[in-house]
Amino acid sequence: MAGPMGRMMAGGGPDQRSMDFKNSGKRLVAQFRPERGTIFGLLACVVISVALNVIGPKILGQATDLVFAGIVGRRMPAGASKEQVLDSLRARGQGSVADMLRSTDFTPGQGIDFDAVGRVLLLALGVFLVAGLLMAVATRLVNRAVNRTVYRLREQVQAKLSRLPLSYFDKRQRGEVLSRATNDIDNIGQTLQQSMGQLINAVLTVIGVLVMMFYVSWLLALVALVTVPLSFVVATRVGKRSQPHFVQQWRTTGTLNAHIEEMYTGHTLVKVFGRQEQSAKQFAEQNDELYEAGFKAQFHSGVMQPLMMFVSNLNYVLVAVVGGLRVASGTLSIGDVQAFIQYSRQFSMPLTQIASMANLVQSGVASAERVFELLDAEEQEADPVPGTRPAERRGRVELDHVSFRYDPEKPLIEDLSLTVEPGQTVAIVGPTGAGKTTLVNLLMRFYDVTGGRISLDGVDIRTMSRDDLRAGIGMVLQDTWLFGGTIAENIAYGASREVTRGEIEEAARAAHADRFVRTLPDGYDTVIDDEGTGVSAGEKQLITIARAFLSEPVILVLDEATSSVDTRTEVLIQKAMAKLADGRTSFVIAHRLSTIRDADTILVMENGSIVEQGAHAELLAADGAYARLYQAQFAQAVAEVD
Template sequence: MMGGGPAPHTMDFKGSGKRMLGQFRPERTTLYGMLAAVVGSVALSVAGPKILGDATDLVFAGIVGRQLPEGITKEQALEGLRAKGDSGIADMLSGTNFTPGQGIDFGAVGSVLLVALVIFLASGLLMLVATRLSNLTINRTVLRLREQVQTKLSRLPLSYFDRQKRGEVLSRATNDIDNIGQTLQQTMGQLINSLLTIIGVLVMMFWISPLLALVALVTVPLSAVVATRVGKRAQPQFVQQWKSTGKLNAHIEEMYTGHTLVKVFGRQEESAAAFREQNEELYQAGFKAQFISGSMQPLMMFISNLNYVLVAVVGGLRVASGTLSIGDVQAFIQYSRQFSMPLTQVASMANLVQSGVASAERIFELLDAEEQSPEPASPERPVASEGKVALEKVSFRYEPDKPLIEDLSLSVEPGQTVAIVGPTGAGKTTLVNLLMRFYEVSGGRILLDGADTARMSREELRSGIGMVLQDTWLFGGTIAENIAYGAPSEGAARSTSGKGGGGRRVGVTREQIEEAARAAHADHFVRALPDGYDTVIDDEGSGVSAGEKQLLTIARAFLSDPVILVLDEATSSVDTRTEVLIQKAMARLSHGRTSFVIAHRLSTIRDADVILVMENGSIVEQGSHETLLASGGAYARLYAAQFAQAVAEVD
């Protein structure tokens, strides 16, 4: 209910990692191209040290040959050294291809270095291509992941958002996806390159000297043990880090949204204390995660240096025995570094990978949340859009063991205005939510013009219903765009105004927008604003009062031209004079339309055709205003209590 992070059983690193990799399936072709470029780049870069080793051998052979007398063979020169008692030097030079009396062949050395230069340039160009393709693949994958989250949010039932904190949901849709994108950008290409480099270097090392290759591999099991131990300790901390991030964002969002009330009731200290507590929790989780995972790189560097020492010692002994040339040992030491560096890079990327997988788990938890019931394969459609509504033995409960509405039956004729009154928690808004299919009924059915709403598509059902809520909602944009948001969409098309959450609907004229504003009595205050209908407001509606925001949402309902009109305490934020004007406008709007009006101020629904009095999820009375007053029942008691309260306030 508090909408926290993933439960302990979601800490499935392997499963979440595989599922994350599955997101790349649509990019297979680009991935193959990237892999081909990486393989080519790694193959060329791995060949580089061997070629440079050949250049070293040419230089060394020239130095040695220049110091020996001309006209003798290599074998004769080595025999001469042994005859002088320099057998160790002779053994070492036996692995060198020199010619006595001949110095350094700079032409050959230059040719070898030119080949090395071309190879390194080609390797760099291929890596540039691979990086470009990697970025393209990652950005497309993250784009699709964002689209999946957005699509999922639109398919989630209202009950999901009732159980989750808004800041927590926003954190998953923003922070966690951003973290996944950054993790992939920083690790995917480098990880593939490191793994291929390890394979390529191993091949070259065994080719040069199987013995030295085995020596270099001695430290690999130690590296694997270190990486595994550190990774297992760091992963739970990364999960906790992103869980704490979601909780902190939820708290900040709540405190920012309700900052006025926080100040009014003097709760700044309590809010700040809660922030400090959750911020400290995030700090501790982040510090532990980074400290534990950060210890991997120095440990791997120590193992790498140990490997370097072993290779240098054994390689030196092999050169001294004449088994290997100096160039081969030089190349092998470079390969040893090339082998250790990717291992260290892979280990150091572990913290990024674990952080990304922890975010992926939270995203997948959202994507796996239970969706609203699927649309019927062959949806029903009303024969005619008249606005006739019938509830047949409808039952509903938020919790399985707590009944709210039981066996509720109601018939509303087209064009009737139905007022729903009753104490708080009686089920008034729930009844409207069931009509809109924000929630599904537990039993019975609701009919709209003879069609079962459960078998209609939600889009068609809601397209014929206009709704004005007590809580207003505006998006960042002009006032004209906010009113135009209620216009019937033409294929859900909108102009790209670039002003936030909406835009003017296609086919809606300024005259229609202004006519709707006049009908809702919003035209006067809109024209008094600096830019009139082109005045830009933010999503908080800054610059307009609460009552004016309500008038804009009512104008939006006018423009939607619905078959059924739902007003959930829609005039609660306007003054008495404006309320009377809106009631007259609503009377015009309601003419020929079925209207459901939820109201606490009973004076606003005297002219309703039918008044339903609800208590504990049941309709206890129904009838006209005069009939219910005359009966002296629940409605009469509510009316009398409200009238007495009004007199007391005047006194």
């Protein structure tokens, strides 16, 4: 439902800004600062694990050289030296074979040294085993760092929501805000879980493998690096194409969630007015938009992995060809080439992983920007520290030349002055849009005045903390709010201290809710959901009124609180209110005659100003604005009550 300024569509306003991938990514990384110790441990584990994994192929290459040397040596005549065998091969015209065997450390007449091969393989097994264990520890540390960071991010969002002004929620769809606090944060967590450890491992693997490649053969290392610029171009081009689609995907997700939330909570009205088809059509359109955005995002980012695999295979072919030529020339051993081919795979695989994770990272950063937009939203003015408190809470309210406007260009309340003494009941009436509810919002500091001041017991409410101010005010709105739990728990929600069952029941009796509660199967222990299923609209209102009575307020504010109860029940409530309002100041916004007739003072508002003020009989005799409202709205109600 629209607030004072109306709802803005989820896709409008600041949500349409372009994606700032770099700054949002940096800000997301900065969220890990409290996890520095865990991150250092993670890096240590990954560095050692990567180092061991990088050494592994070199060790396996030694095993290959031992096996090859044994095979070659077994075929050579025993007793001769390696140089003699090579000279003999050249003398027989097999110079190319001699060149190839020059780098092989064989002993003529001696076969494979299985003991040496076994020791090398055991060493390789131990190296890979320790590397695997360290990577498992690193994975555990990643999970810890990510989960704690997302936990803090949720706390930041929750704290931010409590500091945002009412105007923020008036301008946005509820489902869209919920999507940021749930779907987007969940997506950030999943992205970090799936990509953080792998990215660190991939980057360090590239560095480690590159070092070993130059150690084994600088020429082959340069050959392998030929494809790196091509990989970079592919990743950059594809990333730029896919990122806007990820931004649109999560933006559309928020819009769709907002529509679903509104249609679900208002499903009765949707059916009553026969809008199912229109709602389904709107859902289908937004669902199609989400499908298109998601498909394009996944398609463009999905192209990256096959392209990177092609580049990787190209690298593999180049290394194999050049490596084979180096073996034939005797410059490298077969084991070194085998190790280098493994290194080329190890070098290409992390690049492919980084490219394939680009879609995850882009999606996560897109969600992060939406969350950061929420965290950066303008907050309500901070409470003064320390806040001022009235010496004694009596309930005297004074409005001194108050002005207020939702839109700077459209004045609503101008130069309004009013004094309400303790214990008085003030009824506020007037046509829709006159500023009745706005007056209450200003009193509660849901909005701050733009001019003048409001005082409570002689203290400017802007110098009080909001908690102190609202602790002395009990409020019942036209729209009831219940949470999932028992009726007793819902009533006790209004108390600032632990209350007994007897106090809960006494508040319910005062609000005339006790009778219907006891007719329920489990009485006060009856469980209701947040929609109040099982109780009528009027009964829900009685529960919220009982909740307000239990808060023991100095000031009672009822914003058309009796609009959902029948006339007879309202009369009973007004009698109870008269008793409970003794010594308390009451502000009542209502259209029912009983409320207005019982008020000490009736304020008639038009266009943000008080045009008439007085008791019921006085205002009727004046034959002004109140009399016109009375004739238009209350005459039928008088007939019903009388």
